[in-house]
Amino acid sequence: MNNKAVILGCNYYIGLSTIRCLGINGVHTVAVDYSNKHTYGADSKYTSERLIAPHYKEDTAAFIQFLKDYARKQSAPPVLIPCHDSYLEVIDEHLSELREHYLIPQDEPGIYTNMMNKEVLQRLALENGVAVPETVRVDENNFYEKIDQIIKFPCIVKPTDSPSFVAKFRRKLFKVHNRAELEQALADAQEANLEVIVQRIIPGFDDHMYTFDAYLNQDSKVTHWVTCQKFRQYPINFGASVYTGQKYVPELFEIGAPFLEKMKWKGFAEIEFKKDAETGKFYLIEVNCRITNLNNLLYKVGVNFPWITYQELTGNIVPPKAVKENTNRVFWYGYEDMLAIRDYIKAGQLTWKQVLGSLFKPKAYAIWDWKDPKPAFSYASIIGGKFMNKLLRR
Template identity: 30%
Template structure:
């Protein structure tokens, strides 16, 4: 037993945390729990997952949770039998969230965990269900089309405002079958049709969605943990500063910030769908009228999770306490102006904007001030960072690597 300064109560740490997935998000969960004195075991199917190098967990190679779910289940049950108290499950991505929801009855015999009821769990994974539920709840969404066939799409493609995104119903299936992207941005009707054909060949259901006008800084995120009692036990908001790639890429620099209306809008959506557990609700403020429009619900921790921990809202620890009956105090206040930085992709974003006269080198350096949270680097846990950026000599070849990747994939401009 130890004292948890954040919660100002005695913290019981008898239960082991099982973190499912050990890429950046999983690593942030591992560190947030282990630094509170909790034993952590991590599971991942890919030995390149950087959490395998962390000193804060014992990492175990595992079957893939989607491709071999029964074998993954058997491994978890075997590991659970070695412990005197039920381990706590922490899914770190869509595949492990799907697995935990799909096998909730079998897992409940040996583990403590929280996933939303099946309809809300489906909404967390299926983007079409998300938008339909959000619309019924009065939440603004971008214009979205759901063609059932290429012929149906061909009949309406001329009506779709471009640029538009060809977006999968299930993000984790797209990333498994078409790695390296979240979808396709199409600038013309012909490109929409070509991207639809690509998805159809991969056996993926997709929607066509108009892009919301406005800069990347208009993208804001509410992270929330809705406890077993149905009440919010932790809330945190942040704003995107930059991303790579610039159109539909992942965040490279974000800032903690209280954003007017975001908490109220996000919680009204979560309440409408009956959500429980950890999630992040992403919106973009439409430049035309200032309306917050839903981008997506992520039914899990996000890559920037450690920023919340750094700002005083330790989501994994609060979830651990809730599931072990320790009644954590709600945390809705946090430090503002703290930044999370993914340095190498952010340098690539700088090259892109600098070449277009949108960002000077001094301004870029100034924008990095206040960076206190990082996806890979930590002074007390350096090996994940070293491994990530020395794999195949990436760090040693840093300048050449950045220069060779300076071209935006869709721009054709060096």
């Protein structure tokens, strides 16, 4: 295999999982980060090369030039796989010039950014008959009247640009319970120069969150897919998955596949849905355009999305596959799940009996792997260092 795989962002387990999914198949993997700090994903035995690039936002021009210079030295175009939304935004902005040097699933500039923009995504979903939570824009007429009559409290204030919002506030959204909290959230967003929208909260506990994970070929047809059910998130209720199980839900395919195909999507995508606890209706919440947190679970149940991507882009088609059974396997991010369990129990949303009963299912670990243990030890060292710093500051 002459084509290398350049993986952007290995300071998180998404990059680690991607490296493993490719390296186990003999692909030459190149871990790219802007710093050596906390890049435990690159400690995998499946990492073939490690590179330090200019920071993708602090010096975007130098970062793009770095990628192009690296690709020019190779005997065949590398496959480019971003493992963080911020990298994806930069790639989208420079898609045309990067495609001259790299193999990338998408060929339409702007499609990644549009799908990640919550306001644009809502419009696209509604235009194509996919339900989304009721939403009010901040500059609409009779804003507070619409909040009281349509949205109601509590509600959520969401960014249109998630990566910038998370970078600023270290959270995905604001949950507000009254007008005073709403006004404060809007003021905070305005001060940070970040655009936000206000949405109704779809009723239902965290186990009403589902995902449709799919690969679309270069003809924009779904060829591979898996559906999953979330059980726990961190931060609780509006965070990232820390305990999620594979579950066959054909209705998610019936909603998600036509939508992505109409969007002319190519490559991997994950649609997050929430099932209304009162009506049973599925609402589209967001679309993840890069490899998902759940990637190791998807791999363990038989669908290796990074490898499928690599194979198609290098001219080797992988036969279509869908997981149409319940495997009982769960994705588990142990460290943050412990924090989540603490908060769920404190909030009275789960009992210890419910939690303990959930811990005996076969797992796809976020970080640990018996055959590749070094990243887990590196991660443990990072967490240990954080605890020591907290103790020393007291």
